[in-house]
Amino acid sequence: MWGSNVGLRLSLAPPGCRPAWRVAASGTTSRAALRPTLSASSLIPTRLGLRFNSSSTTPSTSTTTTTSASEPVPIPPVPKLKDEKPKSFFASIAARFNPSASEGDAEAGKGESSVAKLAELAIPEKKALSIAVGLLLVSSSVSMLVPLSIGKLIDFFSANAATFMGLSFPVAAAGLAAAFLVGGVANAGRVYLMRTAGQRIIARIRDQAYLSTLRQEPEFADKSAGDIVSRLNADANILGDSVTSNLSDGLRAVISASVGVAAMFWISSQLTMFMLCVVPPISIGAVVYGRYLRRLSNQTQESLGEMSKTAEEKLNAFKTVTAYNAQGLEGKMFESKVKDVYELAKKEARASAIFFGSTGLTGNLAMLGLLSYGGHLVSTGAITVGDLTSLLIYSGYVGGSVSGLTSFFSGIMKGVGAGARVFYLLDRKSTIPLGVGKQLSSTREGPIRFENVRFTYPSRKEVEVLKGIDLEIKPGTSVALVGTSGSGKSSILTLLDRFYDPTHGKITFDGSDIRSFTPESWRDRIGVVFQDPILFAGTVHDNIAYGTPNATRADVENAARAANCEFIWDLPQGFDTVIGKSALSGGQRQRISIARALVRNPSILLLDEATSALDSASENAVNKAIDDIIHQQHITVILAAHRLSSIARAERVVVLENGVVSEQGTYDTLSKAEGSRFRTLMAAQLLLEQSSPSVTVVAEKKEQHE
Numbered sequence: 001m002w003g004s005n006v007g008l009r010l011s012l013a014p015p016g017c018r019p020a021w022r023v024a025a026s027g028t029t030s031r032a033a034l035r036p037t038l039s040a041s042s043l044i045p046t047r048l049g050l051r052f053n054s055s056s057t058t059p060s061t062s063t064t065t066t067t068s069a070s071e072p073v074p075i076p077p078v079p080k081l082k083d084e085k086p087k088s089f090f091a092s093i094a095a096r097f098n099p100s101a102s103e104g105d106a107e108a109g110k111g112e113s114s115v116a117k118l119a120e121l122a123i124p125e126k127k128a129l130s131i132a133v134g135l136l137l138v139s140s141s142v143s144m145l146v147p148l149s150i151g152k153l154i155d156f157f158s159a160n161a162a163t164f165m166g167l168s169f170p171v172a173a174a175g176l177a178a179a180f181l182v183g184g185v186a187n188a189g190r191v192y193l194m195r196t197a198g199q200r201i202i203a204r205i206r207d208q209a210y211l212s213t214l215r216q217e218p219e220f221a222d223k224s225a226g227d228i229v230s231r232l233n234a235d236a237n238i239l240g241d242s243v244t245s246n247l248s249d250g251l252r253a254v255i256s257a258s259v260g261v262a263a264m265f266w267i268s269s270q271l272t273m274f275m276l277c278v279v280p281p282i283s284i285g286a287v288v289y290g291r292y293l294r295r296l297s298n299q300t301q302e303s304l305g306e307m308s309k310t311a312e313e314k315l316n317a318f319k320t321v322t323a324y325n326a327q328g329l330e331g332k333m334f335e336s337k338v339k340d341v342y343e344l345a346k347k348e349a350r351a352s353a354i355f356f357g358s359t360g361l362t363g364n365l366a367m368l369g370l371l372s373y374g375g376h377l378v379s380t381g382a383i384t385v386g387d388l389t390s391l392l393i394y395s396g397y398v399g400g401s402v403s404g405l406t407s408f409f410s411g412i413m414k415g416v417g418a419g420a421r422v423f424y425l426l427d428r429k430s431t432i433p434l435g436v437g438k439q440l441s442s443t444r445e446g447p448i449r450f451e452n453v454r455f456t457y458p459s460r461k462e463v464e465v466l467k468g469i470d471l472e473i474k475p476g477t478s479v480a481l482v483g484t485s486g487s488g489k490s491s492i493l494t495l496l497d498r499f500y501d502p503t504h505g506k507i508t509f510d511g512s513d514i515r516s517f518t519p520e521s522w523r524d525r526i527g528v529v530f531q532d533p534i535l536f537a538g539t540v541h542d543n544i545a546y547g548t549p550n551a552t553r554a555d556v557e558n559a560a561r562a563a564n565c566e567f568i569w570d571l572p573q574g575f576d577t578v579i580g581k582s583a584l585s586g587g588q589r590q591r592i593s594i595a596r597a598l599v600r601n602p603s604i605l606l607l608d609e610a611t612s613a614l615d616s617a618s619e620n621a622v623n624k625a626i627d628d629i630i631h632q633q634h635i636t637v638i639l640a641a642h643r644l645s646s647i648a649r650a651e652r653v654v655v656l657e658n659g660v661v662s663e664q665g666t667y668d669t670l671s672k673a674e675g676s677r678f679r680t681l682m683a684a685q686l687l688l689e690q691s692s693p694s695v696t697v698v699a700e701k702k703e704q705h706e
């Protein structure tokens with residue numbers, strides 16, 4: 001814990017209460033008071049003829065602010081689709097139909113079949129699906145009565161018989177009508193149950209895939225947001241369809257084909273044998289076609305993902321596109337992606353055309369053969385005209401069912417392709433998994449240490465950004481990381497927030513590697529302000545309370561005050577003003593995001609300063625907020641600093657060069673040291689800032705003050 005001789009203390013709520021931060025005046029010596037006052041002479045290379053004097057810091061002594069931080073909202077785990085291992089039956093089907101793992105499967109590194117997973121998806125719906133299958137049996141049985149009845153009717157009328165199937169004709173007709181009614185109702189029930197079950201499966205897939213995506217390391221979503229959206233959208237639809245409507249149609253086809261063939265055998269085994277000769281070639285064609293279609297379907301979905309990604313990226317940068325008159329260029333780029341999708345769809349259409357054309361032809365030729373041979377059997381008296389009619393209709397049913405089976409097969413293959421892409425999201429293990437490690441206690445304090453930290457971005461393995469950082473940051477102190485653009489300041493912050501882990505070395509907190517804590521409990525201690533603060537649709541209150549949903553209005557207001565957000569009280573609806581409807585300046589957005597970081601009651605604040613210049617009023621307001629945080633609260637502040645004014649405010653300056661810490665010390669020491677790298681850097685920074693009126697104004701004001 002921090003010593004009692006400091007001005008402000010972090011205290012925790014009594015057991016059973018929500019943890020609260022309490023900034024209370026205590027002791028006589030504040031950290032700020034211990035710090036040397038910055039002076040103009042300590043600062044600027046005089047050869048530039050510019051002087052900058054950081055205002056002296058006066059610690060506030062009487063403020064007692066209580067802000068309740070809420071319990072961290074637990075991040076729900078991604079529920080497993082089903083605990084059991086896939087049945088070997090499915091695995092064997094998968095191995096047959098899906099010999100080469102798709103990209104998704106391969107990336108998932110499971111080798112587990114998408115077909116098996118598709119079947120697993122249907123399991124929570126087993127009740128609805130079983131009833132639907134029962135109804136399907138009823139409706140299919142009724143349908144299969146039709147050809148037999150027609151044959152018998154023809155024989156009945158041609159023979160001028162007194163009874164029809166042992167019954168008077170009106171009774172038999174009424175019985176048939178009743179059976180058809182039952183069949184119709186059963187069919188309606190089947191369609192309803194299958195569709196609703198399908199929609200529930202789609203909803204479940206989307207929820208789980210999105211949840212799983214949220215649990216990934218940030219780089220994953222950064223790289224492929226558009227593609228992920230396409231997986232959640234189009235692929236989830238295809239997948240849901242393939243396990244319900246498609247499955248239902250497939251089952252119906254199986255039932256119709258088998259009952260049809262049985263009935264045909266019953267009517268005439270000779271004719272039926274003749275018919276069955278044409279089935280195997282069609283089946284082989286179906287398998288070849290199905291495989292080809294699956295490959296195409298995978299490629300089409302990938303292309304659709306690419307297309308969405310292109311559109312999303314450019315729509316997000318609409319201003320840049322407009323400003324650079326790049327509409328034509330972007331239109332062409334999108335057109336080429338659309339063309340890729342179209343070309344694949346054309347291939348699919350060609351394959352379908354050939355397949356359906358040839359199966360249709362084969363079917364009709366078979367029918368002709370059946371009619372000729374059947375006519376011969378009728379003429380010899382082996383079968384009746386009614387039997388031949390029934391047989392012809394049954395063979396039509398069987399033919400229809402076989403082609404239904406091929407679309408079932410191709411639908412399943414499409415589902416497998418889409419499934420691999422969706423399951424990839426579901427199965428992907430984050431490189432920094434949530435919930436793994438020990439819980440970091442909210443009271444534990446200690447220094448942050450970088451021990452020979454080396455780091456390379458996974459997407460840019462050829463460049464080592466950090467080449468052995470050694471650094472210690474004591475609790476409650478403030479550090480400004482300085483260095484040229486690209487020197488790795490922001491990278492250090494992202495490592496601290498565990499968006500990435502070091503490739504070598506370690507970062508410790510109170511002696512423990514931060515990788516040993518669950519990422520959630522570690523991040524709970526951290527408030528982070530990004531270079532480009534993102535505000536979400538919603539009110540100012542919602543934005544400040546983002547990630548701390550139980551924060552009260554008082555908590556939010558206290559955090560806003562601490563972040564120097566007085567302007568909020570002047571907004572038309574104050575904290576209930578909807579962001580987006582109110583034009584906020586860059587500085588105001590930045591301060592709202594500082595308030596968002598503070599309302600979490602962090603013990604570590606990571607602040608990645610915006611590189612863009614703020615107007616002087618905004619810069620002053622942001623600086624004051626940073627000043628207040630550095631001086632009034634027991635928060636370890638680590639700044640990726642770009643502005644002189646904030647560099648000067650930190651207790652310690654760390655200079656990064658060529659991936660290592662080249663110098664560190666107080667601002668005074670470094671700026672006074674002749675020939676220090678820091679002086680050179682600051683000279684360059686000043687030259688840069690000279691062109692920014694805001695900084696000049698600040699510098700001038702400070703000179704006047706001096």
Ligand SMILES: Nc1ncnc2c1ncn2[C@@H]1O[C@H](COP(=O)(O)OP(=O)(O)OP(=O)(O)O)[C@@H](O)[C@H]1O
Nearest residue numbers: 457459460465484485486487488489490491492640
């Ligand atoms: N997500 C990323 N993937 C790959 N390389 C990255 C990524 N982010 C940053 N880099 C690279 O890492 C290096 C260090 O970048 P970093 O943003 O940490 O520097 P910085 O000192 O904060 O720069 P600036 O002052 O411009 O913000 C740069 O070469 C940058 O291009």
